[in-house]
Amino acid sequence: MGERVIALTDWRRATPTLPATRIAATGLLADALGRPLHDLRISVTDRCNFRCSYCMPKEIFDTRYPFLPQSSLLSFEEITRLARLFAGHGVRKLRLTGGEPLLRKHLEGLVEMLAGLRDIDGQPLDLTLTTNGSLLARKAAALKAAGLRRVTVSLDALDDSVFQAMNDVGFPVADVLAGIDAALDAGLGPLKVNMVVKRGVNDAEIVPMARYMRDRYGAAVTLRFIEYMDVGATNGWRMDDVLPSADVLARLRAEWALEAAEPTTTGETAERWRYADGRGEIGLISSVTQAFCRDCNRARLSTEGQLFLCLFGSQGHDLRSLLRGGAEDADIASAIAHIWGRRDDRYSELRGSNAAPRDGGQRVEMHYIGG
Numbered sequence: 001m002g003e004r005v006i007a008l009t010d011w012r013r014a015t016p017t018l019p020a021t022r023i024a025a026t027g028l029l030a031d032a033l034g035r036p037l038h039d040l041r042i043s044v045t046d047r048c049n050f051r052c053s054y055c056m057p058k059e060i061f062d063t064r065y066p067f068l069p070q071s072s073l074l075s076f077e078e079i080t081r082l083a084r085l086f087a088g089h090g091v092r093k094l095r096l097t098g099g100e101p102l103l104r105k106h107l108e109g110l111v112e113m114l115a116g117l118r119d120i121d122g123q124p125l126d127l128t129l130t131t132n133g134s135l136l137a138r139k140a141a142a143l144k145a146a147g148l149r150r151v152t153v154s155l156d157a158l159d160d161s162v163f164q165a166m167n168d169v170g171f172p173v174a175d176v177l178a179g180i181d182a183a184l185d186a187g188l189g190p191l192k193v194n195m196v197v198k199r200g201v202n203d204a205e206i207v208p209m210a211r212y213m214r215d216r217y218g219a220a221v222t223l224r225f226i227e228y229m230d231v232g233a234t235n236g237w238r239m240d241d242v243l244p245s246a247d248v249l250a251r252l253r254a255e256w257a258l259e260a261a262e263p264t265t266t267g268e269t270a271e272r273w274r275y276a277d278g279r280g281e282i283g284l285i286s287s288v289t290q291a292f293c294r295d296c297n298r299a300r301l302s303t304e305g306q307l308f309l310c311l312f313g314s315q316g317h318d319l320r321s322l323l324r325g326g327a328e329d330a331d332i333a334s335a336i337a338h339i340w341g342r343r344d345d346r347y348s349e350l351r352g353s354n355a356a357p358r359d360g361g362q363r364v365e366m367h368y369i370g371g
């Protein structure tokens, strides 16, 4: 029986120090590299009903794994209060993630609360969600009615044997596709489908996935190919298993004419390519071979209120202790400004270089802060 790997859960957490003088929320908060705070990704659960090997390998996240007790999760009221304070600093987009966010009970209630928030210009926030699609067919209409705008669905293969090997719980493709259809019917489009590409595992699915999405949905669905990343410390990442986006693009161009398209917003993670025949577009998310840290405007809130400044971070900032410690809004907003203002994370740009973070901290697991 080999060594049992325990995924450390107590990522180093710092209780934020309140700056001596309050920092007012101006809506124009920027980090140490001049990057604004625009997107907040909120993990609402650390649990998932899949065991994707690149995120939650089954041999580690098994029945003995110490998932977080309900009491340590941020409540919907706490999440909404924090989201409101982040909006005061300039956040315009909220993405609900997990684990699998649709496992969180009564999630529609949270969506409704967040849909009531406004950005600094008085506009509703762009409220989105990333899901593995397993529960989407059942929940799409209620999420839309509660105020959700769009969803992104993770789907790594069309071939059931490949997909079930990757999700490692035998979950069928057909049910995820039914979720995509239900989301489009409910008006949660245009929809994005994310496919993590692992060389030798599902790369043969690149062209079949593209063909299926463009033939069935055209411009209503954008398929995005994600380079396999060294997130966390449990997925056994090797560079050999990465299929660079340039190779993905070459395979697609062997089938279809594709034209480069301009980014829709600053900080967009995907490089856009449009089908010349008008059947929509694809995206390439190349964190390993073409890092995009220079415009990274994303903050991540863990399920229990830890603020992470980078997907590959190992240090969280414990906002929950402020929430539950009786801190005033202005103090919490000030702490957020203080933390973000000192942010200089750019892990992907530094990956493998001597300048790469050597803080010895174990990188946070993706299921804890969302992708």
Ligand code: SF4
Pocket (backbone or CB within 6 Å): 287, 292, 293, 296, 297, 298, 309, 310, 311, 312, 345, 346, 347, 348, 349
């Ligand atoms: S590696 Fe970190 S800083 Fe770079 S794009 Fe990803 S989350 Fe942003």
